[in-house]
Amino acid sequence: MDLLRFTTSGSVDDGKSTLIGRLLYDSESIFVDQLQALQRASKHRGSEQLDLALITDGLRAEREQGITIDVAYKYFSTPKRKFIIADTPGHIQYTRNMVTGASTANLAIILVDARQGVVEQTLRHTIIASILQIPHLVLCINKMDLVNYSEDRFYEIVHAYQEAIQKLNVKDVYYIPISALHGDNVVYKSDRMPWYTGKPLLTYLEEVPVAQDINQDIARFPVQYVIRPQDDAYHDYRGYAGKIISGSFHVGQAVTVWPSGLTSTIDRIEYAQQPLAEARAPQSVVMLLKDDLDISRGDMITPADQPPTLTQDIAATICWMDSAPLKTGDKLLLQQGPTLVRCVVKNIEYKIDINTLSHQDAAGTLQLNDVARVQIRTAKPLAVDAYAKNRACGAAILINETSYNTVAACLIEN
Structure with a gap:
């Protein structure tokens, strides 16, 4: 079901x-x-x-x-x-x-x-x-x-x-x-x-x-875990486990790993230790590539012909959820799926009147429950899609660096 x-x-x-x-x-x-x-x-x-x-x-x-x-x-x-x-x-x-x-x-x-x-x-x-x-x-x-x-x-x-x-x-x-x-x-x-x-x-x-x-047109596979068994019988095994959040992948498909940009071909796809010729969202699978690449948790595997936007400058609509105000220049953590990076709020462009959708001057500060458009700079490049284009890959959260409380929901607009 x-x-x-x-x-x-x-x-x-x-x-x-x-x-x-x-x-x-x-x-x-x-x-x-x-x-x-x-x-x-x-x-x-x-x-x-x-x-x-x-x-x-x-x-x-x-x-x-x-x-x-x-x-x-x-x-x-x-x-x-x-x-x-x-x-x-x-x-x-x-x-x-x-x-x-x-x-x-x-x-x-x-x-x-x-x-x-x-x-x-x-x-x-x-x-x-x-x-x-x-x-x-x-x-x-x-x-x-x-x-x-x-x-x-x-x-x-x-x-x-x-x-x-x-x-x-x-x-x-x-x-x-x-x-x-x-x-x-x-x-x-x-x-x-x-x-x-x-x-x-x-x-x-x-x-x-x-x-x-579920968006089946754009394939995205964020890596959650790298499987390297210690058993000698599997000494060449390197599997990348995760959930396909959108689209589909098939054996023999050319893929690119982000943010490195390295390319390879899908050698095997496993589901519950059984081989699959093809897997699609929202299945959780293990993917094996033909080349031995340096891939870790948080990397994104995509079809070679469906690249995401790779950027450190993110435009986003956020809903601020913390009792402490958000100010321009504040440093936070941004989590997109399994990817966690440091970031800084470069600019609060405007607040959105939740009753009329009109834009209001934020004066560089957001209060609890405010919805606003902001510019964020991340410490390293992220592979993202616009939320309007791919809901699964365009959503993120902002986290307080000290308390690790979730302080904002983030809809990426790049």
């Missing part, structure tokens, strides 16, 4: 955690001990019914306030597909957490309260999904039970949202009227909205095509 990673977002109290709880509960993906703990927690909070939001709201502070603060990850599967859910917070001060949860997502569910309609946070999270180029969006108009399951209200919100996103790079949007509290159109089709002829949410999640989201 393939895997769908999706995130939920929206304004506070739109019902994100309840929706995930309903998905897990109605699809029978909750273990008996989890269900018993949920029953006890719901009773402790004075709720006569199961409070499904407690499945994801695990932090004590979250349960006391009734909101989601951190990103909660849940895993479940159906006979058709496996899923990883990232339940992200709706508060504006936790925008960085939403970026974290959405950074690896194939699909984003954005919830709207049917009573409130499209609000500022709805657009903010749509803009973030657009910046991160999440391939698929689902707008779930929740709490339809509180507007008497009104068809007119549903289409009023749909039209308002469509008008609001005209300027964004958003292409695939699916609209579903739901009631997460009562389960309408979540796992099962609702009898209370016969006017809705589309799919319930889970059916759509099972059927949305995700294989096409």
Whole structure:
């Protein structure tokens, strides 16, 4: 089965955690001990019914306030597909957490309260999904039970949202009227909205095509580990282990190793110790070359006719995630896959207004949750692709040199 990673977002109290709880509960993906703990927690909070939001709201502070603060990850599967859910917070001060949860997502569910309609946070999270180029969006108009399951209200919100996103790079949007509290159109089709002829949410999640989201046109293989067995029987064995993050490779193919620029030919490809004639993303394989080259962790193997951009000067859009401000001239670590290099922030060009996408003067400083375009200089050349061209090879993170905390998500624009 393939895997769908999706995130939920929206304004506070739109019902994100309840929706995930309903998905897990109605699809029978909750273990008996989890269900018993949920029953006890719901009773402790004075709720006569199961409070499904407690499945994801695990932090004590979250349960006391009734909101989601951190990103909660849940895993479940159906006979058709496996899923990883990232339940992200709706508060504006936790925008960085939403970026974290959405950074690896194939699909984003954005919830709207049917009573409130499209609000500022709805657009903010749509803009973030657009910046991160999440391939698929689902707008779930929740709490339809509180507007008497009104068809007119549903289409009023749909039209308002469509008008609001005209300027964004958003292409695939699916609209579903739901009631997460009562389960309408979540796992099962609702009898209370016969006017809705589309799919319930889970059916759509099972059927949305995700294989096409992986870039198969540009092949990239970052080396994670060099395998040199000590057994005398394998004294000539030198394998390069890693995950193909995009594209495909085949035996006999001419390849180039970056940043050295050395060339060779693929001699063998092994998967689970079995030979393959061809391997493609997202397989994890061991690659052996015909020539004995100096290759180490962090190097990138690509087809000879598909070179990346090799540069030390990186233009990027970043989301600053640290409470301490970022200033021009700050020194950090940049990690792109297994590659880790020192870098310096040469210039903060402008901040991006997350509500309008307009550019603002950053005055050389970024604060927590700011999104901005910056210029970065790395200590050694990196093999990169533009995020817009190859999402897998154009993403990176910035790390504090002292604490090793991740301080920014980085979308490369070179």
